[in-house]
Amino acid sequence: MRRWNGWGDEATVVELPVHGEAFLAELIGPGQVLADASLDQVLSQVPASRLPVHPLVSQDAEVRVRHARGQSLPDWLAMRSGEFGVFPDGVALPQTAAQIRELLAWAVQHDVILIPYGGGTSVAGHINPQASDRPVLTLSLAHMSALLEVDDDSLIATFGPGANGPQVESQLRARGYTLGHFPQSWELSTLGGWVASRSSGQQSLRYGRIEQLFAGGKVETFAGTLDIPSFPASAAGPDLREVMMGSEGRFGIISEVKVRITRLAEQENFYAVFMPNWQQALAAIRQLAQARVPLSMLRLSNAIETRTQLALAGHPQQIAWLEKYLTLRGAGDGKCMLTFGVTGNRAQNAASLKQAKRLLKGFGGVFTGTLLGKKWAENRFRFPYLRHGLWAAGYAVDTLETATDWSNVDNLLNKVEASLRDSLAAEGEPVHVFTHLSHVYGEGSSIYTTYVFRPGNSYEAAMARWRRLKHEASQTIADNRGTISHQHGVGRDHAPYLAAEKGELGMAALKALSTHFDPEQRLAPGVLLGQ
Numbered sequence: 001m002r003r004w005n006g007w008g009d010e011a012t013v014v015e016l017p018v019h020g021e022a023f024l025a026e027l028i029g030p031g032q033v034l035a036d037a038s039l040d041q042v043l044s045q046v047p048a049s050r051l052p053v054h055p056l057v058s059q060d061a062e063v064r065v066r067h068a069r070g071q072s073l074p075d076w077l078a079m080r081s082g083e084f085g086v087f088p089d090g091v092a093l094p095q096t097a098a099q100i101r102e103l104l105a106w107a108v109q110h111d112v113i114l115i116p117y118g119g120g121t122s123v124a125g126h127i128n129p130q131a132s133d134r135p136v137l138t139l140s141l142a143h144m145s146a147l148l149e150v151d152d153d154s155l156i157a158t159f160g161p162g163a164n165g166p167q168v169e170s171q172l173r174a175r176g177y178t179l180g181h182f183p184q185s186w187e188l189s190t191l192g193g194w195v196a197s198r199s200s201g202q203q204s205l206r207y208g209r210i211e212q213l214f215a216g217g218k219v220e221t222f223a224g225t226l227d228i229p230s231f232p233a234s235a236a237g238p239d240l241r242e243v244m245m246g247s248e249g250r251f252g253i254i255s256e257v258k259v260r261i262t263r264l265a266e267q268e269n270f271y272a273v274f275m276p277n278w279q280q281a282l283a284a285i286r287q288l289a290q291a292r293v294p295l296s297m298l299r300l301s302n303a304i305e306t307r308t309q310l311a312l313a314g315h316p317q318q319i320a321w322l323e324k325y326l327t328l329r330g331a332g333d334g335k336c337m338l339t340f341g342v343t344g345n346r347a348q349n350a351a352s353l354k355q356a357k358r359l360l361k362g363f364g365g366v367f368t369g370t371l372l373g374k375k376w377a378e379n380r381f382r383f384p385y386l387r388h389g390l391w392a393a394g395y396a397v398d399t400l401e402t403a404t405d406w407s408n409v410d411n412l413l414n415k416v417e418a419s420l421r422d423s424l425a426a427e428g429e430p431v432h433v434f435t436h437l438s439h440v441y442g443e444g445s446s447i448y449t450t451y452v453f454r455p456g457n458s459y460e461a462a463m464a465r466w467r468r469l470k471h472e473a474s475q476t477i478a479d480n481r482g483t484i485s486h487q488h489g490v491g492r493d494h495a496p497y498l499a500a501e502k503g504e505l506g507m508a509a510l511k512a513l514s515t516h517f518d519p520e521q522r523l524a525p526g527v528l529l530g531q
């Protein structure tokens with residue numbers, strides 16, 4: 001069963017290894033454990049619903065709790081402290097586009113606010129109800145998850161918007177296909193959510209981001225149904241897919257999604273290479289991307305992330321041997337771990353591997369074979385569960401991400417890391433910060449930074465620390481030519497920084513679209529546009 005106050009399935013438990021805890025204690029001090037609220041305590045706070053009765057709407061208190069928050073750190077603190085603040089007045093679970101349209105009409109009739117809800121994995125405050133005079137209805141697409149049609153000639157599949165990662169892949173794999181979209185939230189996030197928040201999967205190098213995968217579909221809006229046909233390419237004016245991608249529920253409810261699919265590959269392997277230092281590593285992956293070496297995944301950890309990963313990996317004896325071997329081969333203290341994948345038929349993979357190895361060797365890379373790559377593939381969706389292990393040991397963890405041109409990657413990365421490291425200096429509190437680059441392009445890269453800090457002695461203190469950290473890093477991104485989000489979207493948390501990127505005219509154009517599709521501003525007010 002899905003956890004009500006954290007990540008993923010209750011049956012999966014990932015603890016912090018003992019030496020991992022010692023590693024963090026040495027860096028930022030012993031953990032500070034805060035008491036968790038129980039589900040009963042939270043249920044007792046849920047007020048009576050303000051909605052009239054409707055057959056598609058549940059007013060059950062637990063259902064409302066389970067749809068009240070996403071997965072950002074403030075969401076985590078709310079769920080753990082039991083201080084949710086606001087709950088939706090009800091949760092609707094339509095099964096058809098006609099039922100979505102019925103709910104939209106009902107919302108107008110009863111003056112209701114609507115929050116479209118996919119998998120609830122938002123990390124930017126997208127789906128949290130806000131205090132309002134109008135009742136709030138969360139509209140979950142969970143019951144619209146079927147594969148509706150496959151066009152085998154064109155390799156286009158049509159799905160309900162609520163299909164989550166496993167539902168998408170299992171239905172496609174049964175027919176010999178894959179979508180190839182694997183965000184780390186894959187277990188729970190949905191097609192509609194990926195489109196609405198412009199998601200990027202771990203193998204975007206081969207399959208593309210959702211922008212490349214989303215072929216068309218249907219969107220239910222207060223102004224009618226928008227039908228976006230699929231074309232291989234079109235010069236017929238601005239592309240309406242682009243308008244809907246990243247609309248974050250503000251323009252309408254995506255009720256059908258067409259995606260471009262790929263035949264399952266014959267073979268897929270992942271490998272790890274240790275680069276002697278950051279500058280060599282950076283130059284190497286830039287060349288890999290610009291030479292278009294056909295890799296399916298590439299992830300480069302900086303030296304401190306590499307050290308952290310090795311410390312948290314368990315098996316200290318084996319890690320010590322590995323480190324000794326790497327030092328002998330020239331990858332010592334400042335080494336950076338690079339993981340990459342090849343996906344395709346055997347001949348293609350052999351050629352890609354040869355090309356990548358030759359290029360990386362030229363930059364001093366030490367190739368370690370498939371073992372670490374296999375471990376990465378096995379554990380690729382387990383990392384989010386570690387948040388529980390860290391929390392139980394008294395540490396809070398959060399991530400943030402941006403993207404910028406190659407000429408600015410190093411500068412922005414260093415500034416973001418420094419802003420986080422220094423954010424709590426006034427209270428003498430250290431923060432452990434580390435980064436990887438995991439989506440690389442010819443012209444630049446995403447930058448994904450993780451920060452671990454102690455929550456302090458109360459939930460209020462933890463939230464105040466997070467606010468400071470988040471603001472300092474977000475302002476640094478906005479001031480230094482980074483996008484406020486490469487893959488997590490805008491939601492509420494990034495909305496104050498969006499205008500720095502879009503400009504006044506751009507913001508006005510987005511607002512005009514929102515009022516065109518939703519004249520009474522019922523859909524997720526405050527999300528994306530900040531009002």
Ligand SMILES: Cc1cc2nc3c(=O)[nH]c(=O)nc-3n(C[C@H](O)[C@H](O)[C@H](O)COP(=O)(O)OP(=O)(O)OC[C@H]3O[C@@H](n4cnc5c(N)ncnc54)[C@H](O)[C@@H]3O)c2cc1C
Nearest residue numbers: 118119120121122183184185190192193199200248249254
């Ligand atoms: C542990 C973890 C790891 C993550 N890793 C990644 C990653 O690797 N890559 C990545 O891109 N993201 C990642 N994310 C962020 C998140 O998973 C993505 O933003 C994802 O696309 C959200 O999908 P969802 O279905 O959960 O949407 P939700 O969180 O439910 O909603 C997100 C937004 O989309 C809107 N929305 C959802 N469905 C619809 C619909 N049918 N019609 C209209 N609007 C809709 C909502 O109103 C909301 O504004 C991660 C999150 C977590 C918690």
